[in-house]
Amino acid sequence: MNPTTLQTFTWDDSLSTGVPMIDAHHKELIAAVNDLGQAIAHHKGATAIKKLFVFLKFYAEWHFEHEEACAAKHKCPIAEVNQQAHATFISTFGHLNDQYKASDASEVVALEIYEKLVDWLTSHILKIDTHIGRCIRSAT
Ligand SMILES: [Fe+2]
Numbered sequence: 001m002n003p004t005t006l007q008t009f010t011w012d013d014s015l016s017t018g019v020p021m022i023d024a025h026h027k028e029l030i031a032a033v034n035d036l037g038q039a040i041a042h043h044k045g046a047t048a049i050k051k052l053f054v055f056l057k058f059y060a061e062w063h064f065e066h067e068e069a070c071a072a073k074h075k076c077p078i079a080e081v082n083q084q085a086h087a088t089f090i091s092t093f094g095h096l097n098d099q100y101k102a103s104d105a106s107e108v109v110a111l112e113i114y115e116k117l118v119d120w121l122t123s124h125i126l127k128i129d130t131h132i133g134r135c136i137r138s139a140t
Contacts, residue, residue, distance in 0.1 A: 006041040006111075009033050009118045015125045017133025022070070025063040026125055032056050033117050040114055046105030053097050056117070061090065067132065076135035082128050089120060 011030050016023055036052045038044075064086040071079035096113045103109040 006037050017129050019133045019136050022067055032059055037114050040107055040110045049110050070136055071132050074136050074139040076132055078131045082132055085128055
């Protein structure tokens with residue numbers, strides 16, 4: 001794959017929740033997803049990709065915990081939906097990780113995972129986290 005053909009995941013204002021802590025976490029998550037994309041595009045190999053998967057899982061779980069605690073504290077109506085979406089993501093990401101290992105570290109599979117991560121994060125932030133942000137802002 002040519003590195004220039006891989007689309008970079010860019011953060012823009014449409015993804016803003018208006019809550020600085022949550023936005024900062026999301027930007028870090030997006031940066032980690034981009035690191036993965038770059039590792040794939042530059043053929044960095046299985047060890048680098050596996051390390052990035054581990055970091056992404058760790059960071060996503062850490063961020064979800066903070067976001068969920070914030071949503072619960074402010075009694076956001078969408079808190080449970082958000083929590084469920086996070087749990088589904090962690091489980092799906094685990095399956096994708098297994099798929100990658102079973103594929104003998106295929107770059108095609110890694111790229112599919114990268115694309116799924118971009119899609120999931122974009123859609124989750126737009127459809128759920130922006131509501132969480134609105135709820136938190138209205139309560140503070
Ligand atoms: Fe969320």
